Amino acid sequence: MYVTISTDTAAGVHPIPQSAGHPRARTRIAEGAYLFFEGDEVDNLYLIESGSVRLTRVLEDGRRQIIAFGFPGDIIGFPAEGLYNTDCDALRDAVLRPIPRRLLEDGSADPALHKALMAAALREISGMQDHFMMLGRKSASEKVASFLGALSERVGTRGAGAPEITLPMGRADIADFLGLTTETVSRCFSALRKSGVIRLRGIHTVEILAADALAQRAQSQLN
């Protein structure tokens, strides 16, 4: 999840063929369990079918950066020099479809899937570039607003009432994704709440009362 990929873009243009990979095989990981670690040999990529995961990098001294959150429809586990380049664990119980690595590297075995994987990798590059802009050049409140806006696009419900997001991650995860502290994230949530842009229905459910105002705040810091 790289903050700008809309559901349309992510799922629509190059859908993963149903027949892909091991058509039947599924990998299940329980909340908190790890799927792989940075430096492990890559055997499979994974298509997330349900649940959500967290891709992290850690510095020796413990500082952590969340590289991405993975939601249903996302493909995770692209190798660099044959190795995973992040840790991956489940935020919520997840079901994944393994896709053998050779289908990424060898175009002849399944051309359609190969193309879809390639497109996913390229989309990942593009999405990460938005994340750069966010990490490097946005204020705390802009970051949080951008994050909520992107999540709303990607995994929000769009029913009759106000759009709603269920956050599978905690404040600390959001902080580590945005390059902030939990306190700052919390304060930004509070500010959005107090100005009527969002409403919190429990800690993990965000109602978006004013999507336009949220979009404003994602680009300029008019409190």
Added chain:
Amino acid sequence: MYVTISTDTAAGVHPIPQSAGHPRARTRIAEGAYLFFEGDEVDNLYLIESGSVRLTRVLEDGRRQIIAFGFPGDIIGFPAEGLYNTDCDALRDAVLRPIPRRLLEDGSADPALHKALMAAALREISGMQDHFMMLGRKSASEKVASFLGALSERVGTRGAGAPEITLPMGRADIADFLGLTTETVSRCFSALRKSGVIRLRGIHTVEILAADALAQRAQSQLN
């Protein structure tokens, strides 16, 4: 240039075949000239043969983030949904080998090149993740030290004397790459100079007097 890609890794493992693309064709761009803009249709990727380029994204209000610097051996211009996702202009006069986009997307035309391009894209993803860690979780002095260390690895000279880097970019570019201001970058350079880690021979030439100390400072802020 994504801050951790060593020359070995970048050039060694999956070299771009000499025959690639239009074997003879070359594109030349003069210092300051643009090669492409964000949103342009991608016709070619480019292998940088000489010179250096700058890949940037700009926010409506003018805030700028440099996504990457491109040096000889790098491949730039990976499309997302068929479009370039950054602007690209030359820091120094550059010579580029165009590689038709279809050779990335169609594996059958030139399998070896296709594989090499795929590997380059995957390496790019991995490299960007290091950049995330840097933007999100490192202090200004750590960022600058990391940057100089990475540049030294990538384009430094390693002769008899002290290793040396020729910076093709100005302080403002470094700032926009690291998510800092020019003033802060300048102060970090001065701090490194005053503590004897580097020496400046003119504004664009950095001698690394203590590579070990530089590496230290890239990970922990012992001034």
Added chain:
DNA sequence: CGGGCGCTTGAGTTAAATCAACACAAGTGG
């Protein structure tokens, strides 16, 4: 030689981090 741009340095300000306390819910065990 003069002008201008890019770099450096200093002083003051500010956004976010840090430090600290507290609230609240969920889970545990007596």
Added chain:
DNA sequence: CCACTTGTGTTGATTTAACTCAAGCGCCCG
């Protein structure tokens, strides 16, 4: 069933790293 612990989130007070504003310097180029 209630005390107690534990984890997570919120809020407040204070500190600090980096930004902003401002001035000066030096180098390149006409």
